[in-house]
Amino acid sequence: MHILITGGAGFIGAHLARRLLGEGARIDLIDDFSRGRPDPDLATLAELPAVRCLERDLLAPGSLKDLAEDYDLVFHLAAIVGVANVVKQPLAVLRRNVELLLAMLDFAARQKRLRRLVFASTSEVHAGSLHHLDLPVPTPEDAPVALPDLAQSRASYLLSKLYGEALCHHAGLPVTIVRPYNVYGPRMGMAHVVPELLQRAERTPDGGTMTVYSMRHRRAFCYVSDAVELIVRLALAEDALGGVYNVGNHAEEVAIGQLAELVAAAVGRRIAMEAGPDTPGSPARRCPDMSRTAAITGYEARVPLLEGLRKTYDWYRERVFRPVGTAAQ
Numbered sequence: 001m002h003i004l005i006t007g008g009a010g011f012i013g014a015h016l017a018r019r020l021l022g023e024g025a026r027i028d029l030i031d032d033f034s035r036g037r038p039d040p041d042l043a044t045l046a047e048l049p050a051v052r053c054l055e056r057d058l059l060a061p062g063s064l065k066d067l068a069e070d071y072d073l074v075f076h077l078a079a080i081v082g083v084a085n086v087v088k089q090p091l092a093v094l095r096r097n098v099e100l101l102l103a104m105l106d107f108a109a110r111q112k113r114l115r116r117l118v119f120a121s122t123s124e125v126h127a128g129s130l131h132h133l134d135l136p137v138p139t140p141e142d143a144p145v146a147l148p149d150l151a152q153s154r155a156s157y158l159l160s161k162l163y164g165e166a167l168c169h170h171a172g173l174p175v176t177i178v179r180p181y182n183v184y185g186p187r188m189g190m191a192h193v194v195p196e197l198l199q200r201a202e203r204t205p206d207g208g209t210m211t212v213y214s215m216r217h218r219r220a221f222c223y224v225s226d227a228v229e230l231i232v233r234l235a236l237a238e239d240a241l242g243g244v245y246n247v248g249n250h251a252e253e254v255a256i257g258q259l260a261e262l263v264a265a266a267v268g269r270r271i272a273m274e275a276g277p278d279t280p281g282s283p284a285r286r287c288p289d290m291s292r293t294a295a296i297t298g299y300e301a302r303v304p305l306l307e308g309l310r311k312t313y314d315w316y317r318e319r320v321f322r323p324v325g326t327a328a329q
């Protein structure tokens with residue numbers, strides 16, 4: 001198989017590439033490194049004979065011109081993501097995320113043996129429904145969608161993804177849409193609740209106190225190896241053609257306060273938690289109903305939250321918090 005992953009140097013993209021090597025695939029990663037990092041993990045991946053890592057902006061004219069037209073699978077993950085990024089540049093989010101997908105739809109249409117284009121949408125599509133409708137949680141894919149106030153910068157992201165879903169439905173291509181729910185793991189950057197709590201726990205002395213924001217908000221976290229397993233199975237499943245699928249783990253929905261306790265356990269510290277304010281615009285509850293995805297893939301997330309947090313901490317401790325060669329704090 002010949003596989004293209006856009007946003008391939010990013011968090012999910014690089015883990016997905018490693019998983020796909022197990023299918024005996026040749027894999028091309030494209031990334032402009034606006035967020036993905038050329039770190040040692042990526043370098044090890046890019047050195048493999050089956051992998052090519054191409055640094056380019058997908059929106060630059062001619063950026064796809066020299067690529068083959070024989071891809072079997074295209075995973076379109078490239079997008080402007082992350083709340084902090086999104087609220088700073090809502091117009092760019094609306095424009096670039098849609099233009100990126102349009103470019104990939106045109107590219108996919110030129111492929112001679114395309115089996116599937118997988119588009120990464122988001123769980124955020126239901127953020128407005130939580131306020132305006134009686135949203136069921138755990139949330140199935142077909143729960144009605146209500147839009148939040150479009151004047152809020154944060155709405156630009158979910159709107160770009162919703163419009164993207166509609167483009168995919170009408171593109172006349174073999175498409176599968178996935179909606180990841182709070183995927184976490186090594187190499188996810190620092191702008192997420194999991195690495196942020198891990199870093200603060202690492203810096204808090206034993207017996208100390210940590211402030212936890214949005215403590216009562218509830219989330220269901222999915223370890224990245226489970227997320228990419230689900231995405232690969234959906235990409236290969238004939239029955240997933242044309243469908244929308246949640247990618248996540250409904251088994252361990254936790255309040256952020258509980259997450260912080262588990263983080264302290266993973267880091268090996270006794271830490272008292274004190275409630276900080278809620279983060280504005282952050283949904284109070286988010287958890288996927290995974291029954292549709294489980295029925296198609298025959299797979300449910302397997303990595304328990306504490307185990308996933310330990311693996312994530314090990315990676316961050318070695319690569320980010322206390323890299324080899326630095327003195328222990």
Ligand SMILES: NC(=O)c1ccc[n+]([C@@H]2O[C@H](COP(=O)([O-])OP(=O)(O)OC[C@H]3O[C@@H](n4cnc5c(N)ncnc54)[C@H](O)[C@@H]3O)[C@@H](O)[C@H]2O)c1
Binds near residue numbers: 058180
């Ligand atoms: N991580 C999650 O929990 C989660 C949740 C919901 C949705 N998603 C979606 O899944 C996808 C992957 O998410 P992620 O967490 O790996 O994000 P990420 O930011 O780590 O990866 C996206 C990559 O796209 C690249 N990119 C952006 N613009 C580009 C351009 N013009 N040309 C080439 N590359 C470009 C970035 O440099 C980055 O490496 C995204 O589309 C995101 O919206 C992720």
